[in-house]
Amino acid sequence: MIKPVRFAHLPTPVEPMQRLTKALGGPELWIKRDDQTGLALGGNKTRKLEYALGDALAHGAQTLVTVGAIQSNHVRQTAAVAARFGLSCIAVLSGGQPEAPEGNMLLDLLMGAEVVLTERSRRDETLQAVFDRAQSEGRKPYLIPVGASNGVGALGYVDALDELAGQLQPDWIVFCSSSGGTQAGLALGAKRRAWPGKILGVSNDSPAEALRFRVVQIANEAAALQEMPDRLTPEDVDVCGSFLGVGYGVMIEEDHEAIRLFARLEGLLLDPVYTGRGAAGLIGLVRKGFFHSDEQVLFWHTGGTPALFAEPYAGQVASRL
Ligand SMILES: *Cc1c(COP(=O)(O)O)cnc(C)c1O
Numbered sequence: 001m002i003k004p005v006r007f008a009h010l011p012t013p014v015e016p017m018q019r020l021t022k023a024l025g026g027p028e029l030w031i032k033r034d035d036q037t038g039l040a041l042g043g044n045k046t047r048k049l050e051y052a053l054g055d056a057l058a059h060g061a062q063t064l065v066t067v068g069a070i071q072s073n074h075v076r077q078t079a080a081v082a083a084r085f086g087l088s089c090i091a092v093l094s095g096g097q098p099e100a101p102e103g104n105m106l107l108d109l110l111m112g113a114e115v116v117l118t119e120r121s122r123r124d125e126t127l128q129a130v131f132d133r134a135q136s137e138g139r140k141p142y143l144i145p146v147g148a149s150n151g152v153g154a155l156g157y158v159d160a161l162d163e164l165a166g167q168l169q170p171d172w173i174v175f176c177s178s179s180g181g182t183q184a185g186l187a188l189g190a191k192r193r194a195w196p197g198k199i200l201g202v203s204n205d206s207p208a209e210a211l212r213f214r215v216v217q218i219a220n221e222a223a224a225l226q227e228m229p230d231r232l233t234p235e236d237v238d239v240c241g242s243f244l245g246v247g248y249g250v251m252i253e254e255d256h257e258a259i260r261l262f263a264r265l266e267g268l269l270l271d272p273v274y275t276g277r278g279a280a281g282l283i284g285l286v287r288k289g290f291f292h293s294d295e296q297v298l299f300w301h302t303g304g305t306p307a308l309f310a311e312p313y314a315g316q317v318a319s320r321l
Pocket residue numbers: 043044045072073074147149176177178179180181182183271274275302303304305
């Protein structure tokens with residue numbers, strides 16, 4: 001059993017998006033504000049990190065070692081947890097040397113993380129080397145995988161589904177699913193309480209089948225850790241792979257439109273990598289008539305806004321205004 005350390009600002013608000021609903025003319029749209037989880041600009045990794053930190057401290061860790069892209073929101077939130085609880089943080093960031101530290105990477109450095117840059121193709125070996133060195137130096141490292149998407153991290157989203165159940169019972173939950181931990185937790189939480197709604201992850205990286213498989217794996221690891229009797233099968237997991245675009249982190253025109261619509265109709269800030277894509281999926285599905293007009297659809301805002309302020313995204317967004 002993993003005991004979390006509680007530091008997130010919860011419950012996050014659930015709000016109607018009346019102007020967006022009207023503009024799209026489809027089902028009633030709502031939003032769950034996990035961009036407001038309270039940890040250094042918030043985001044979905046905060047809930048996962050409550051469990052990861054609980055496990056790390058139980059193991060006597062003194063250093064959090066983690067990994068992500070240059071604009072990783074997960075790494076930024078991990079750096080914040082380390083700072084807040086007096087641990088060190090070593091972050092392996094892939095994607096080459098940026099011209100200047102901006103957005104999330106700037107915040108990683110500001111919060112005292114030691115950043116190790118690497119190429120995407122060498123990410124795993126660099127991570128292993130960094131971890132081994134920290135261990136041999138007696139720094140008591142604890143490894144948090146990409147996106148904190150393992151059984152431990154997913155437990156944060158099992159709780160999150162319970163939290164939502166006390167706020168709203170939408171017919172659909174739609175969000176951007178990437179490394180799969182968020183969806184694993186929500187789907188497991190839904191199974192546990194026989195939640196009648198559907199949980200649809202819009203993939204921004206892997207093909208639908210691969211992501212579905214990964215979500216099941218993470219969810220069942222989480223269930224085993226917490227000694228829950230429930231197990232998922234691929235049929236329990238809904239993934240939409242129709243909005244993959246041209247690769248992880250590369251914006252498509254639908255992302256830009258979604259970011260502008262949320263900003264101008266609701267005063268809500270999305271991000272260029274995840275929530276922009278999740279919202280592009282939501283908008284595309286509404287326009288296709290995928291949802292019944294009498295349904296309630298909740299968009300789960302998973303955070304990420306700091307990446308809006310970093311290149312190449314800031315320039316790309318600005319050039320279309
Ligand atoms: C990590 C992240 C996601 C995806 O969550 P997973 O659990 O990796 O699927 C979505 N949105 C934002 C802003 C993220 O940082």
